[in-house]
Amino acid sequence: MSDVTLDMRLGKPWKKPHFIKNPVTRWGLIIGALVYISFATGSLEVNWSRVSEGLVRGWNFIAAFATPDFVSRGTDIRDGLIESVIMTITSTIVGIAISIPIGLGAARNIAPLPVYLVCRGIIALSRALNEIIVAILMVAIFGFGPLAGFITLSFATIGFLAKLMAEDIEDMSRVQAEAIKSTGATWTQWINYGVQPQVMPRLVGLSMYRLDINFRESAVLGLVGAGGIGATLNTAFDRYEFDTAAAILLIIIATVMVLEYLSGVIRKKVQ
Amino acid sequence: MLKIDKLTKRYPTGDLALNAVELEIPKGQVVALIGPSGAGKSTLIRCINRLVQPTSGQAILNGVNITALGSGALRSARRKMGMIFQEYALVERLTVMENVLSGRLGYVGFWRSFLRKYSQEDIDEAFRLLDRVGLLAMADKRADELSGGQRQRVGIARALIQNPDLLLVDEPTASLDPKTSRQIMRLICELCAERELAAIINIHDVALAKMFVQRVIGLKLGELQFDGSPDQLTPEVLTRIYGEEDWEATIEKVDDEEAEDEAVL
Amino acid sequence: MPVSENSKGQKVWQLHTRNESLIRWFAYLLTVAAFMWCWAKISESTTWYFVWDAPRIAADIGGRALPPKWEYINELWVPIWDTLNIATLGTILALMMAVPVAFLAASNTTPSKVFVRPVALMIIVSTRSINSLIWALLLVSIIGPGVVAGLLAISIRSIGFCAKLLYEAIEEIDQKQIEAITATGASRWQVMLYGIVPQILPAFAGISVFRWDINIRESTVLGLVGAGGIGLQLQSSLNVLAWPQVALILVVILVAVVVGEWVSAKVRGAII
Numbered sequence: 001m002s003d004v005t006l007d008m009r010l011g012k013p014w015k016k017p018h019f020i021k022n023p024v025t026r027w028g029l030i031i032g033a034l035v036y037i038s039f040a041t042g043s044l045e046v047n048w049s050r051v052s053e054g055l056v057r058g059w060n061f062i063a064a065f066a067t068p069d070f071v072s073r074g075t076d077i078r079d080g081l082i083e084s085v086i087m088t089i090t091s092t093i094v095g096i097a098i099s100i101p102i103g104l105g106a107a108r109n110i111a112p113l114p115v116y117l118v119c120r121g122i123i124a125l126s127r128a129l130n131e132i133i134v135a136i137l138m139v140a141i142f143g144f145g146p147l148a149g150f151i152t153l154s155f156a157t158i159g160f161l162a163k164l165m166a167e168d169i170e171d172m173s174r175v176q177a178e179a180i181k182s183t184g185a186t187w188t189q190w191i192n193y194g195v196q197p198q199v200m201p202r203l204v205g206l207s208m209y210r211l212d213i214n215f216r217e218s219a220v221l222g223l224v225g226a227g228g229i230g231a232t233l234n235t236a237f238d239r240y241e242f243d244t245a246a247a248i249l250l251i252i253i254a255t256v257m258v259l260e261y262l263s264g265v266i267r268k269k270v271q
Numbered sequence: 272m273l274k275i276d277k278l279t280k281r282y283p284t285g286d287l288a289l290n291a292v293e294l295e296i297p298k299g300q301v302v303a304l305i306g307p308s309g310a311g312k313s314t315l316i317r318c319i320n321r322l323v324q325p326t327s328g329q330a331i332l333n334g335v336n337i338t339a340l341g342s343g344a345l346r347s348a349r350r351k352m353g354m355i356f357q358e359y360a361l362v363e364r365l366t367v368m369e370n371v372l373s374g375r376l377g378y379v380g381f382w383r384s385f386l387r388k389y390s391q392e393d394i395d396e397a398f399r400l401l402d403r404v405g406l407l408a409m410a411d412k413r414a415d416e417l418s419g420g421q422r423q424r425v426g427i428a429r430a431l432i433q434n435p436d437l438l439l440v441d442e443p444t445a446s447l448d449p450k451t452s453r454q455i456m457r458l459i460c461e462l463c464a465e466r467e468l469a470a471i472i473n474i475h476d477v478a479l480a481k482m483f484v485q486r487v488i489g490l491k492l493g494e495l496q497f498d499g500s501p502d503q504l505t506p507e508v509l510t511r512i513y514g515e516e517d518w519e520a521t522i523e524k525v526d527d528e529e530a531e532d533e534a535v536l
Numbered sequence: 537m538p539v540s541e542n543s544k545g546q547k548v549w550q551l552h553t554r555n556e557s558l559i560r561w562f563a564y565l566l567t568v569a570a571f572m573w574c575w576a577k578i579s580e581s582t583t584w585y586f587v588w589d590a591p592r593i594a595a596d597i598g599g600r601a602l603p604p605k606w607e608y609i610n611e612l613w614v615p616i617w618d619t620l621n622i623a624t625l626g627t628i629l630a631l632m633m634a635v636p637v638a639f640l641a642a643s644n645t646t647p648s649k650v651f652v653r654p655v656a657l658m659i660i661v662s663t664r665s666i667n668s669l670i671w672a673l674l675l676v677s678i679i680g681p682g683v684v685a686g687l688l689a690i691s692i693r694s695i696g697f698c699a700k701l702l703y704e705a706i707e708e709i710d711q712k713q714i715e716a717i718t719a720t721g722a723s724r725w726q727v728m729l730y731g732i733v734p735q736i737l738p739a740f741a742g743i744s745v746f747r748w749d750i751n752i753r754e755s756t757v758l759g760l761v762g763a764g765g766i767g768l769q770l771q772s773s774l775n776v777l778a779w780p781q782v783a784l785i786l787v788v789i790l791v792a793v794v795v796g797e798w799v800s801a802k803v804r805g806a807i808i
Binding site: 320322345347348349350352353358360363364365373374376377381385426429433439 | 710715726731734
Binding site: 142230 | 567570571574575577578579581582583586587590593594597617618620621624625628661662664665666667669670673674677678679680682683684687753754756757760761770774786789790793794
C-alpha cells in the first residue's frame, strides 16, 4: 500500500510539513505581511515631545484611580448614571420585543422567502452600522438627549439578538417541532409549543448578555450627545479632571462586573 | 531494576489509593497489573514516574530513588520511563512525526524543540520506529487523522524513542476493538522482548493479559493480592481480587481464543 | 403542585402553582412599571417638538446628503489607510499582550491562583468593560491626538476580550495530552510548546480574526474623539454640515465593514 520505504527516509533530514503547501503562496503571504507591517508602522507619526509631556498626565491619571472623586461632580455623575441605566433598560426591553418577530422571520426553516430576506436585511443593516454612527444620525434627527440613545441601542439590540435567535431556530431539533405540527396545531401554537421551549433558555441568556453590552455602549453615546454618563465623562477629560474621570470609570467597571455576575447567575438558572 | 518499597498514596480527599505496595521487577520482564476499577492500578504507575506524587515510600529505578528527585533530575529519570496511555494521549493537532519526536523532549533543549531541529539520529530512529509499528507512510499525517489502533502505535513509538528501560502502560487496549487490542498487546510484548525492556501493563482484560505476559500482579483497594505466573490465576485468586463471579468462562475462553488465534495465523 | 382541586372537588391542572403564578405576574408588573418610569424619564428630557418634526428633518438631511460627493474620496485614501492600520496593528499589539495575560488567568496554567490570577482577571475585566472610544478619549488627552492614540485604544480594549476567550480555551484543553508530554521528561516550557500551544492554536486564530473584524468597525469612529482614522473626516464634515461628504464616508465605512467581515470569514474557513 505504501510506496515509502525505510531506506528512502533514513539519513534524510526531516522538516515539519508547511501549513501552506504552495511555496509561492506561502512566501507571498509572509513577504506581503512583512511589507504591510513595515509600511504601516512607518506611517505612524509619534510626537515624542507631546508624549513625554503626556506621560506626566498619564501618571496623574493612574494615580487618580487611588483617589477617585465621586463628590465634587456628584450630581452630574448621578444624573448621567441614571440616564444610562434608563437607556439600557428601555432599549433592551424594546430591542427584545422587536427582535423576536424579526428573529422568527429571519429563520429560513419557519419563514417564507420574502419575509426572510426583509428580516435578514434589517439585521445586516443594524450590524453593519456602528452604534456611534447611528447615534450621530439619531441626534441629528431627534435632537440631543436620551431618546436618540434609546433608539440607537434598540436598533443595535435587534441586529444582535435577532441574528443569534434566528441561527438558534435554524439549529433547533426538527423532530420536536414536527411532533407538534403533526398534532394539527396552528402556526402560533406551533411556535409556542414546538419552537419557543427550545429557543427560550438561550434567548434569556443572550438578552442578559445584551443588557450588559447596552450598558457599556450607553456609557459612550454621551460623547455624541445621545444622553448618558458619557457626556459627564467627556467633560471630565476635557477639563483634565482625572479624579472625576477615574470615579466614573470605576463606576462603569463595577456596574459591568455586577451585571456580568447577575447574568451568569440567571443564565445558570435558566439552562 | 525497578524496586517499589512501601509505596503509599493518599489523595487529599482522604482516599487511600495505594497502601504500602512492595514490588520488584527485573530487567526485561513484562508484568500485567490487574484489579477492579479503583484498585489503584493507574495511581501505581503514575506514582512511579511521579505524574502523581506519592505520599510515602520509594520507587527505585536502576538504583535511583525517583521519589526523592528534584525537578531537573526527575526529568532525566522520566526519560528512562516510557509511558503509553489508554486514549493514546497524542497531541492531536501535531503530525505523527512530531508526536514521535516529542518522546525526545527530555533530551533536547527548548529552542531546538521549538524549531523542530532534532538530530539526524533522532530522526532516523523515529523513522525506524514508525517503520517497525507499520506507520512509515503516515509520518506527515496529522495525529487526529489516524484510527484508534494507529494512534496507539504512534503512542508506542513515542514511548520507545525515549530509549527507556521501563515501559509504563496504562490500559493500552481499553479503547480498542478485540482484534486491534491483541495486535497492540502483541506489538508491545514483542518490542519489550527485542529491547529487553521491563514493562508494567495496567490492564483490565484478564484473558488478554494471560495471553501475553510472564507475570501477573493483582491489586485490590491499593493492596497487593496476587503475584505469580498467569497459570496460577485460578478462580479462587480471581475471586480474591475481583469478588464473587463465575471465573471458569474467563479462563477457558483464553485457551479457546488462543487456539483460534493460532489457527488464523 | 400544578394539580389542585377546585370548589367542586374536581382536579384542575395548571402549568404553575399559585405562588409561582403570583411571582410571575409580579415580575411582569415590575418590568412594566420600571419600563414606564424609564420612559417617563426619557420623555421628560426630550423636546417632543423636534421628534414630531423628525420625519421632515430626516427627509431634509437625506435630500441634502444624496447623492454622496464622490470626488471627495480622493481625500479619504489616507484616512482609510490609517483606519486599517489602527485595526490591524492594534489587534496584533493586543494579542501580544493578551497571550501572557490569558496564561496567567487560566486556572491550569497560572503560576499562582492566589496572587497572579486575580490580577490577570482584573486586567481582563477592566480593559473589557470600557469601550474603545473611552480609551481613545483618555489616550488623546494623555499622548495627544493622532493615529497612535487610536491604535493604543483599540489594543487596550481588545486585551480583555481576547484574553478572556483565550483563557477559557486554555482551561478546556485535554489534560491527558499534557500528561503524556510531561511523562517524556519535557521541561515546563516544552510542555507548554508541545502540549498546550497546539491545542489552543485554532482558538487563538479564530479569536484574532474575530477581534480584527470588530476592530475594523470600531476604528472607523475613533476619529470622533481625535484618535485618527476616517472618523476625523466624519467629525469635520459633520461640523460644517457637509452632508454629501458624510454620506460618502458612511458608504466607505459600510464597504470597509463588509470587506472586513468577508476577509475574516475567509481566513477563519482556511484555518479551522
